[in-house]
Amino acid sequence: MSEEHHSCFHCGQPVPPGSHYQAVIDGEARPMCCPGCEAVANAIVEAGLEDFYRYRTENAPNPAQLVPEALKTLDLYDRPEVQQRFVSGEPEEREASLILEGITCAACVWLNERHVGNLPGVLEFSVNYSTQRARVRWDERQIQLSDILRAISAIGYRAHPYDPHRQAQVQQRERGRALRRLAIAGLGMMQVMMLAVALYAGEDQGMSRDMMHFLRWVSLIIATPVVVYAGWPFYTAAWRDLRQRQLGMDVPVALAVGGTYIASAIATVTRGGEVYFESATMFVFFLLLSRYLEMGARQRASAAVENLATLLPALATRLNAQGEETQVGVAELVPGDRVRIRPGETVPADGEVLSGTSSVDESLLTGESLPRPRQAGDGLIGGAVNVESPLEMRVTRVGQDTVLSGIQRLLDRAQSEKPRIARLAQRGTGHFVLLVLLLAAGAGLIWWQIDPARAFWVAVAVLVVSCPCALSLATPVAMTASTGQLTRRGVITTRGHALETLARMDTLIFDKTGTLTEGQLSLARVRPLGELSAPRALALAAALEQGSEHPLARAIRAEAGAPPSVERLQATPGCGVSGEIDGVTYRVGTLAFVSELSGIEGGAVPAATPGTSPVYLGSGEGMLALLELSDRLRCDAKATVAGLQELGIEVRLFSGDDAAAVSRVAEQLGIQQARGALLPADKLAGLRELQEQGQTVAMVGDGVNDAPVLSQAHVSIAMASGVELARNSADMILQSNRLGHLLGAVKQSRATLRIVRQNIGWALGYNLVALPVAAAGFLTPWLAALGMSLSSLLVVLNALRLLRGEKPASAPDREAGVSPLSPVADNEGRPG
């Protein structure tokens, strides 16, 4: 297959031209797209698990997201105070539950089980493919939990422990109860139905009275547990509705089931009249089935959200007067504390730098895409990430007074003021139910005058035929089908109204940094300023930057091949690096730093393109090159924006980044309305303005600064790569971080709304015809039950049309080394 040579054998992403990564799998050299995939593929081969590539039906996840910092924090999981929250058992047999991320097909399960199961000291490791959870038991005398987690990341997956006592057990109990009820209802319904067929046939062909009586008794015995035990949730829900003076769908359901059962039971005991146990049991079974499906979708969504939350406590390194370190919880910090922040760690509170020079990444807080230099005396915002070198800070504000809490307060206010859009499903339900109840009572009363014996059955027929079933199924089944479909495609719905609101939205606001862009710097281009060719300049710059963890340095290293060797490396934080290569001293870094060595010949140095960050390279000879780095657009951003505009949605851009960078991105994507340099409060004001104009607004964002807006928007989508605060404020989460899935979600939501409308239309139309017929007494309850079942079935089948569609894509977004012009990888799984 020619495609093999253009896409990574491991994750299926396109291989950037000129890439040299490869791994030998089954005796054949296979191309790899990035060092991450290469390392993972080699780890798999070395462990003797090459079969993985033969078994797999989907591409493996791209491991590029495994940043070294994340691996460093794994050691925290070995601490007893952290472990007590999720580990149980004796030292020789500890047990924990893990969430595994990146399971795309059954081969991933096999690979993880084999790889981890073979580690000395691991007693048991089993993965649940449906829930992507794993249970691990290990012997602490031989292996530590962090080693197990590291072994999992070595083969390209991410695992973190979770606390199964919180949600998982509650959900498991709920599932078990629902399944038991469903089993009893299903089996009971079948039996009662068989007996009912016999009874109907007996009516026709003359069955002995005794036999009929016997069959009715048996039906009563079987129907009792179904109606009483399996149908219990309906009665409690109906009772709750009545107590709150509402009329939900559960009221007529409970009335119809309870009424039919009681009347039939009386008829059985007194040997009078017909019995309709089959209607009651069928009713219970259908409704339970729909609710079970709904619950499954809901639990899957909440489990997927749980995947995003890690258990690591927020710890800070506090220094006492002698400079000794102690680890304390962030909550214990008080103003005046001295805290050490290592590279990669998060600033625990607001404060100021005491010593050290570094740069901090505030992109998630402010939307600022470039790290900003910080030195002694500068302020620090809690929640920013230290990127370069260790800092010592003095805490000045904690808890309620921090910038982060201020945003949190904005968020709370936004949440309480969130405008609601009336929901299609709930509108009119109460009125409809009231109408049906009145009609049933009216029909019963009228028939009481005509023929008292039939009055009750006419009322029941009206209740049953009105099919609260079809109406109450109309929305949930469609929503469930769509939610499941979207979850499979990497869009998790966390709030019930999200799909419906998404279908009606007409304005979509994007955040820029981390949403439309990848939120990480990458090399845009190299401009030679002297004799050096661009690739050579890049190689030199990469060589000088090899020891630095600054995002600029990492971006430069990612694009370069094997760097030449360097001597006398010397880093000046906030400025750059100098070093000697082949006897020549070079400097790489800011213009001021490099020109100290190179000198600037009057205006020979071009300014960087607006919206990019420049890195200069120079030697004693003069300036050699200008490397421009920018936060690259996600590869499917352009197509997504164009697709949304095609659907008639107005796309806007609100960002906290500086106006130049914002307008550049807007221009590239064809977004007309873009605003930059916005504070969280400004974003909120801009959104309210749109809402007051009567537009239904959706927001897509990832940062802390987006959280209030996400809460206030009619419907909001957060990137999974964003901060927890943003994810918690959003109605939907883009688990895959692929904007293309957002477009799919909008289309899917519109299809869902269409189906829901069809279903409700059908249910109402059917009722218009059936209700008068039933009230006129032409319908026996069993005919009514048949009508009800058929109409429910139709509604369900109609909703199942939503499950058709493309196969879900598997691999997450690329994070390194694909040129922005390359086509979007279509990660359809290939049999490996």
Added chain:
Amino acid sequence: MEILYLLIPIAVIVLAVAIGALIWAVRSGQFEDLEGPAHRILMDDDDPRIPSRRREDTSEEDKDRST
């Protein structure tokens, strides 16, 4: 037709047994993972599931592979 008076109660007993079996299956976690086992049966050497045999088997495995 009198035989029905015997057969139908038997059917009810069978029904009760079936419900009991289902409830037992739910309790013992057989519905926890509905997809994994179907794939697992196709994978080779799934002996990580058998802790006692695991050590020896896998070391031989590795030898086989490396030759």
